[in-house]
Amino acid sequence: MSLRAEIRAAIDDVTPPAPALQQKVVAYVMAGERDRVVRLHRPRNRWTRSFRGPMTLVAAALLVVLIGGLVLGGRLLRDMNAPPQGINQAQLKSLESRPVHLPTVQPGAECPTSPLTDLSAHGPQAFLLGEGPVYSTRLAYRNETTNWGTWYVLSLTVDTTTASGPILIRGEDLQTHAQVLFARAPLSPGYGFPAGTVVRTDVLGGVTTQLYPEAVLDLTRPYEGTKKGDWPVYKSTMGYPKAATGCIGLQVDGAGFTEHLVIN
């Protein structure tokens, strides 16, 4: 069989007879504009055609919204991941270079929590753990328990009359030496900014979250619930693994001081 015959046979398979087409086309072409829409061959054209204009506008609007969302989302993500502008990176490096020296608590021994200080003149909490310039509440408010461990909101009050610049928080369980980790709390001003290299991830509130070995307090951005005139409060999402005992030691490094806080 010649190529011509093959091609004809192949195309004839998909070319069914259309005896009425000539008349339909004449009627279609000679119809008025309004009738012509009705006379189109396939019903799908009747309704899709009337929607083409509006749907094009809708599609264009959706595209604009999508692009805008991507731009805003990208900015938001960048802002969330960028280090706080109020933190001097050189100062932070200097604080990070300080070694962590926390005491060890023998298994079964009592947790040597930091002494309580009366701060009723500087904030809503009457007594907080520590001797300053950074004070902590007890870990009373359990935020979430995950497969990895237990998460709390660490609430620190800072005497800003004596402390300035960034403050670095690092910690561990004093009996097991399991590292305390910090997670970002998105869109929450006043929360400690997680720093250092990502150690692992955990699922917090249904969201896979990166965990860091450090938190940095940006003293220029206190917790939004801080009342005017009070010493500013800074919060951090802090967790420790299941194997830990909950006797947590925190080393707080700031300009001109290193403080150890023990909380449980």
Next chain:
Amino acid sequence: MAIRPVIAVKPVSEQSFTDLLAPLVPHAYRLACAMLHDAPAAEDVVQEASLIAWRKLNKLHDHSKLRAWFLGIVANECRNAKRRRWVSLVNLGLPSVLSVPSSEENSVKRADLRRALLQLGHDDRLVVVLYFYLDMPLIDIAMVVGASADAARARLYRAIHRLRPGLAIEEALR
């Protein structure tokens, strides 16, 4: 300010259309089927192309070129329909290929050939269809595709080579 009508010109009468363009509708339909492999879509294309041709008919001064000119419009509408192909695929499902009874082997061969035709570019497929299916001479094919006869011939040879790499051109053109 004058209001422009939706349909700018109606230069020819129904009789003119019936006399001039209607006889070409079967050719247009065969071309559209060959290009699209989808009969309902081909009918749509012929209708739209006929309307376009009728509106522009007064611009065609040499009526001896009517067939090539009209088929050129059909080919262009086929290209546009191809761009909207995803709609057809969603709405139509399988084409009517399977409704034609034939031996299984021949049916498979023809399906392979159709697939090969569809894999050609629009212009390559067009010259193959015009030459082999509508039996048009190269000079008319050149008018449809808007190229010189030499360019149309070169395109035809190239398309044949893609369809049948081992086949000599002289044998293929028989």
